Amino acid sequence: MLTPETRARLARIGWSDAIVLPEDAPAGHLPARVIIQHRNGYVVHDGANEFTVQPAPRFLKRSLDPIERPAVGDFVLLKPGKHAQIETVLPRHATLSRAAAGERYQRQLIATNVDSVLVLMGLDGDFNPRRLERYLALIQASGATCVVVLTKADRHDDLDALLADVADVLPPDIIVHAVNAKDAQSVAVLHPYLGPGRTAVLVGSSGVGKSTLTNTLLGEERQATKAVREHDSRGRHTTTFRALIALPQGGCLIDTPGMRELKLTGEEDLEAGQFADIDSLAMQCRFGDCAHRSEPGCAVRAALDSGELDPERWASYQKLRDELQAQAGNLEAQLKRKGEAKVLNKALGKRLTEKYGHR
Ligand SMILES: Nc1nc2c(ncn2[C@@H]2O[C@H](COP(=O)(O)OP(=O)(O)OP(=O)(O)O)[C@@H](O)[C@H]2O)c(=O)[nH]1
Ligand SMILES: [Mg+2]
Ligand SMILES: [Zn+2]
Incomplete structure (x- = not known):
């Protein structure tokens, strides 16, 4: 189905052998990956170029469950033409979702087809091991591996006590890294999650350093970052939309806006996970x-x-x-x-x- 050349090209945006094209995929439909979702369209990448596309009209139906719409991380098939359209969302191997804030129940996708979810927590005023329990529940239901990344490690001389607090709320199989997100050498411990064909998503409160980490891994200042408030270490909600970025390490990283609220969707299993x-x-x-x-x-x-x-x-x-x-x-x-x-x-x-x- 896919030529070796196409496969090699798609590998740059995280395509792996785990992704299967449907038998009945129409000839000529082009595989690509959703890298950004805007209010009025999507940006997709085919491994060589990125372009803006619209979803097929059926994805815009009001009655459609939002989790059935294309989302950042999705591999899709585009119907070619003057205005290429997202025709098919290929089966997802992992979906990280939460419930929308507010009264009405609605599931929302954070990212799809991620191998790992890196939960960032700052070793400053953001530090709150209890909050990790909530993240863990959502991640456990996603099908991806959870990795805890404590940022701003450079602000502490004695990390041991903080690491012990974190270990108390985590199941023993979860890996914890403490890094300085500004330092390439320090964040190199995360390379194993970001090799060819692998995708990781960064989640965590505003100001924990998701975009700083993205830039350091990327080796350039692509994502905007902003200093946190002095008195309570709160971030300024600098990143406003999710974006999938191909890294020089061969893998992909999804930077996300800081989340204010993390409601469970109802699909989680606390007892199978951290409890x-x-x-x-x-x-x-x-x-x-x-x-x-x-x-x-x-x-x-x-x-x-x-x-x-x-x-x-x-x-x-x-x-x-x-x-x-x-x-x-x-x-x-x-x-x-x-x-x-x-x-x-x-x-x-x-x-x-x-x-x-x-x-
Ligand atoms: N010293 C130190 N500062 C850091 C570290 N990580 C992030 N910062 C600083 O923290 C501030 C916030 O970082 P951002 O990368 O903008 O945070 P973010 O998680 O992307 O925030 P939102 O986009 O608002 O969700 C910036 O001033 C960074 O320089 C770190 O490991 N060490
Ligand atoms: Mg950011
Ligand atoms: Zn009892």
Whole structure:
């Protein structure tokens, strides 16, 4: 289907053998990758050139779930012509999403086809290990690998205590790096996530250094950066749209605007991810439906009393669990309205029923 030349060209924007062209792909449709999404169109890259295109009209239907629209990171097929159009979104191998802020339930894509999600947290006023738990839940559901990157390491002489705080909230298999995002040598520890055919997305609050890191890895000042507020280390929301950038290391990086709010979508699985310890405690409770309040033989209470389980971690888990449960209900209602409840029944519904006795 693809000539070796086309393949080599596409490899520059992260094409790998994992991406499959559909059997029925119309001849002449050109593969490309979405690198920027604007309000009024997309910028795509075919490995040699970038150009602005419109999506096929069906992607613009109001009733369409936003996650079905092309997004940054997507590999697409373009219908050639005077005004090339995005005709097909190729199957995604990972999707990082969150729920939109506000009253109405809606899933939003942050990035697709990413191999790793680098969560940046600043070793300044931004430092808040609890916030990582929320990121972790979203990333766990994405299908990508989570890597924690602590920036502004150059501001500290003694990192050990901070690293220990972070390790407390992370499952043991998650890798943590502490870097100076301004220093090429320091950020070289991230090269393994950015080799040929690999894509990583940067997420984290405004001002943590996502664009600074992008520029350092790129070796040029392409992304705008701005100093954070002195008194509380808050960023200024300098980056305003997501952009996929090909790096000299051969891989691709997606720089994103700092996120103010990170709502769960309802598809996350806290117990399979960072809260596996709480899950295994709960399994030891005497009663299968233990609410962990005042039941006799409650292993969670016992762990809280003995200090084995940090009360803040327990509170954080409960908060996320309640939000997840509410969002799962919202997602279910949305899919039902769209007549997709059957799909839900099979995959998600079963898990939710088991976990929350939901329906
Ligand atoms: N000393 C030091 N300063 C850093 C580091 N990383 C980022 N900065 C500074 O932090 C400020 C904010 O960095 P940006 O790269 O603009 O942050 P951002 O995450 O892209 O922010 P938004 O685009 O607003 O989401 C800039 O002044 C950077 O120079 C670091 O590792 N060490
Ligand atoms: Mg930025
Ligand atoms: Zn219990």
